[in-house]
Amino acid sequence: MTDAAHLEAAVAAGRPRRARPPGPLVWGGAILGLSLFLAAAPSLVAPYDPLAFDYGAILQPPSPAHPFGTDNFGRDVLSRVIHAYRIDMGIAVFATVVPFVLGTLVGAVVGYAGGLAETVFGRVVDAVITFPFLVLVIAIVSVLGPGLINMYIAVSLVGWVFYARIVASEVKVQKRLDYAEAGRAMGYTHARIVLRHLLPNAITPAIVYWMTDMALAILLGSSLGYLGLGAQPPAAEWGVQIAEGKNFMATAWWISVFPGAAIVVTGLGFSLLGDGLAALLRVRR
Amino acid sequence: MTEAILTAEGVSKDFPLPRSLSDRLAGRPARAVHALSGVTLEVRRGETLGIVGESGCGKSTLARCLVRLHEVDGGRVTYGGTDVATLTGAERRAFNRRVQMIFQDPYGSLNPRMTVRQILAEALSVHRMVPTARIPDRIAELLALVRLPSDAADRHPHAFSGGQRQRIGIARALSVEPEVLVADELVSALDVSVQAQVVNLLLELQERLRLTVVFVAHDLRLVRHISHRVAVMYLGKVVEVAPTATLFDDPRHPYTQALLHAAPSLDPGSRSRRAAARGELPSPIAPPPGCPFNTRCPHAFDRCPAEVPFLTSRGPDHVAACHLAAPRFESAR
Numbered sequence: 001m002t003d004a005a006h007l008e009a010a011v012a013a014g015r016p017r018r019a020r021p022p023g024p025l026v027w028g029g030a031i032l033g034l035s036l037f038l039a040a041a042p043s044l045v046a047p048y049d050p051l052a053f054d055y056g057a058i059l060q061p062p063s064p065a066h067p068f069g070t071d072n073f074g075r076d077v078l079s080r081v082i083h084a085y086r087i088d089m090g091i092a093v094f095a096t097v098v099p100f101v102l103g104t105l106v107g108a109v110v111g112y113a114g115g116l117a118e119t120v121f122g123r124v125v126d127a128v129i130t131f132p133f134l135v136l137v138i139a140i141v142s143v144l145g146p147g148l149i150n151m152y153i154a155v156s157l158v159g160w161v162f163y164a165r166i167v168a169s170e171v172k173v174q175k176r177l178d179y180a181e182a183g184r185a186m187g188y189t190h191a192r193i194v195l196r197h198l199l200p201n202a203i204t205p206a207i208v209y210w211m212t213d214m215a216l217a218i219l220l221g222s223s224l225g226y227l228g229l230g231a232q233p234p235a236a237e238w239g240v241q242i243a244e245g246k247n248f249m250a251t252a253w254w255i256s257v258f259p260g261a262a263i264v265v266t267g268l269g270f271s272l273l274g275d276g277l278a279a280l281l282r283v284r285r
Numbered sequence: 286m287t288e289a290i291l292t293a294e295g296v297s298k299d300f301p302l303p304r305s306l307s308d309r310l311a312g313r314p315a316r317a318v319h320a321l322s323g324v325t326l327e328v329r330r331g332e333t334l335g336i337v338g339e340s341g342c343g344k345s346t347l348a349r350c351l352v353r354l355h356e357v358d359g360g361r362v363t364y365g366g367t368d369v370a371t372l373t374g375a376e377r378r379a380f381n382r383r384v385q386m387i388f389q390d391p392y393g394s395l396n397p398r399m400t401v402r403q404i405l406a407e408a409l410s411v412h413r414m415v416p417t418a419r420i421p422d423r424i425a426e427l428l429a430l431v432r433l434p435s436d437a438a439d440r441h442p443h444a445f446s447g448g449q450r451q452r453i454g455i456a457r458a459l460s461v462e463p464e465v466l467v468a469d470e471l472v473s474a475l476d477v478s479v480q481a482q483v484v485n486l487l488l489e490l491q492e493r494l495r496l497t498v499v500f501v502a503h504d505l506r507l508v509r510h511i512s513h514r515v516a517v518m519y520l521g522k523v524v525e526v527a528p529t530a531t532l533f534d535d536p537r538h539p540y541t542q543a544l545l546h547a548a549p550s551l552d553p554g555s556r557s558r559r560a561a562a563r564g565e566l567p568s569p570i571a572p573p574p575g576c577p578f579n580t581r582c583p584h585a586f587d588r589c590p591a592e593v594p595f596l597t598s599r600g601p602d603h604v605a606a607c608h609l610a611a612p613r614f615e616s617a618r
Contacts, residue, residue, distance in 0.1 A: 177393045177394075178388040178389070178390050178393040178394035179393060179394050179395055179396045179397075181349075181354055181388070181394075182386070182388060182394050182395075182454075182457070183396075184354060184381075185352050185354055185381060185385065185386040186381060186382075186385075186408055186411070186412075186457070186461070187377065187378040187379075187380075187381030187382055187411070187412070188407075188411060192411070196407070197396050197399075200396075200398045201396070201397065201398055283397045283398065
């Protein structure tokens, strides 16, 4: 086989995989695209003001006028679920972006440097994972005081460790491969080797974990909202709504169930996007 | 021709083994793999020096020490008379540029996320080999030099065969216009039909660009085909160095003789079932005392386990490390 023919055959063999985007990516992207739209412009979609009391329509079951029913103040549950997208999508992004960026950089440096840096980092990881995540975050929030900003700070203080651990172990594998050695033999600086060569090959698991982590952050935000440590009532937030509905669970299930369903659907969207990205970013050798 | 450009002087390299807790408690000394122990070798300007030996004899470690991918534990590597371990900053980069390495594994030595163009452009721009505007032209020249189609530039490594990837590796090494090329098992991962292509390309480029080549391999025929001189390594030591013809016609070290004898012959009439060396390669963690080959040598006598033989002259430009002046290998032919 001539070179040109060989090349053509090799390229043709690799083509069909790229032609069709993976199903999970499409579905996950669709769910999250819709979620982002609702977060950006909730009032375009929501039929009512999420904070307006209506004492004439208290604890109404789902009906054409109120598709998700009303709560004990007569607030429209659908409108509250829609307005909650802004807070909960915000939690998903802001509670994870700092850990992702910081953890990835620390992990890349630690994994590349090895030695003492790795030992010290290992002890930090041990110290953090000894405590259950939620307990640690609650402890930090109770020191800083409740509220969304303090929750972001608390989650960031703890969350970067997990990204750093993932990236460090991946960089440790990558730096032993010949292409990293080739970079050193070319006389490239350490910064160039880490940022240009190792990180692009090591970051995929961290990106996939990031997607999962955004779903977990929504759960965490809702849990803290439920406990009164995150978003504060009367703000529309899914965890807050579930907490508000818990006293009426037997008589007005819709107050808690619909925000819960929103959490599930959004979490599913992130998980699907994570799976899709994993397939899309897979390195072909 | 005889000027030494790159030398190893008594180079040693140990890789420490992880030490278990019970070893520490019992106070047992730390153990290490002695990959290189006292290697002395010179690479002369313009020549091709072949380095041969069994797997695990330290030839790849030596190659990596020569380009300073490993720091040596003892002795020194010099380039143009300067100890390369003392180079820092810009001087070190200049050394890296002049002494380039090509790697064994065609699947691991190229960053899978970069196109060929990115790989070559990075080398060209980091070392400021050509003005930025000239980079695309230079990439086209390099691809033509290693006989890859010009549309190869915008593909990723996965689109190429093993032989093509090795040629990309050669193009990357040549992009910085080196004087010395260290090729570590350049073709051992390739099909035999492709090996010849890549090796002949290397030979042609060497002549055209007046390169000095260190060719590390375990394939004797290949080394014979391309080398001016050959160094034979055994268990972290160089045991014999000679011009290619001398080494293959008149080997003076029993290990070289065994190695040549063990290579399968194409002539069925001269086949022999007799093993040239007994037993297995000893562990480099605990190499035997005295001559490293004494445990397998058919000529071993009481001096061999007691005293380390040094490289001594056996003829013009021919050295070997053996206590016997002229050991004769008795073949059962």
